[in-house]
Amino acid sequence: MKYCVVLRVCETVDAVNQLPRPWGLSKRQTILLTLRSLVTSLEAADIEYGIYVVEDGISDALGDELGKWAESIVSTDEQGVCGSLSKSYEVAQGFSDGDWVYFCEDDYLHRGACMQYIDELLRGVTEYLQSYDRELLFIHPCDYPDRYSRPDRFTGLSDDRYTIFRSGLCHWREVPSATYTWLMRAEVLRRHAALFRDNIDHHARFGTGDQYWGEVVFQREDALCISPLPSLSTHLHEGVMSPLIDWKAEAACFDWSL
Numbered sequence: 615m616k617y618c619v620v621l622r623v624c625e626t627v628d629a630v631n632q633l634p635r636p637w638g639l640s641k642r643q644t645i646l647l648t649l650r651s652l653v654t655s656l657e658a659a660d661i662e663y664g665i666y667v668v669e670d671g672i673s674d675a676l677g678d679e680l681g682k683w684a685e686s687i688v689s690t691d692e693q694g695v696c697g698s699l700s701k702s703y704e705v706a707q708g709f710s711d712g713d714w715v716y717f718c719e720d721d722y723l724h725r726g727a728c729m730q731y732i733d734e735l736l737r738g739v740t741e742y743l744q745s746y747d748r749e750l751l752f753i754h755p756c757d758y759p760d761r762y763s764r765p766d767r768f769t770g771l772s773d774d775r776y777t778i779f780r781s782g783l784c785h786w787r788e789v790p791s792a793t794y795t796w797l798m799r800a801e802v803l804r805r806h807a808a809l810f811r812d813n814i815d816h817h818a819r820f821g822t823g824d825q826y827w828g829e830v831v832f833q834r835e836d837a838l839c840i841s842p843l844p845s846l847s848t849h850l851h852e853g854v855m856s857p858l859i860d861w862k863a864e865a866a867c868f869d870w871s872l
């Protein structure tokens with residue numbers, strides 16, 4: 615089993631949602647913190663992995679740094695989220711059926727144990743999820759603070775009866791929404807390619823493609839999205855960082871200079 619990380623990187627746009635970065639991080643520093651924490655987590659898990667970068671505007675200096683770790687760096691055919699998503703799905707078509715694809719945005723700080731915990735979950739997934747072991751399984755490694763209030767601000771759902779699972783290393787909770795950062799098995803991705811085409815179309819029309827997953831995909835009977843408790847990563851935006859973890863201390867483990 616190999617983990618194929620498709621890392622979408624854009625240095626030219628600081629933040630689509632306009633939220634400030636923590637600790638005064640620039641976009642380049644945010645990307646470097648994402649890359650270095652991700653690599654550290656992958657190495658610590660002692661798993662087979664490859665990193666495949668989809669870039670939508672980066673400097674030569676950042677490209678050189680990414681190239682130290684990436685199997686390949688490909689450019690989008692068109693600028694913007696839809697172009698980078700389309701290229702990401704295209705890259706993932708080349709992975710083997712048994713691989714797990716980790717679609718990762720460029721502004722997530724990973725804890726050192728992140729990929730170890732995810733790998734342990736997936737190796738025992740049938741036991742841990744039991745009757746909830748559904749074909750469309752998404753692993754979203756981030757626990758957002760708004761998970762603790764209802765209704766969910768993305769889906770509008772007010773039902774708080776979400777199932778809790780326990781793996782060998784932590785707990786996992788069913789969640790009704792996620793960003794574009796999650797893992798899925800490559801063969802399932804190919805089998806449900808129409809969902810991903812519809813997602814891009816939804817984003818092109820409404821600009822809220824990640825909302826599509828919560829409103830359409832995660833509500834399917836054959837779908838399940840789970841995230842860890844406590845969080846294994848955090849979105850690097852003020853106001854939405856995952857609770858219970860000292861993320862500044864986590865970040866201090868890494869050099870985000872170039």
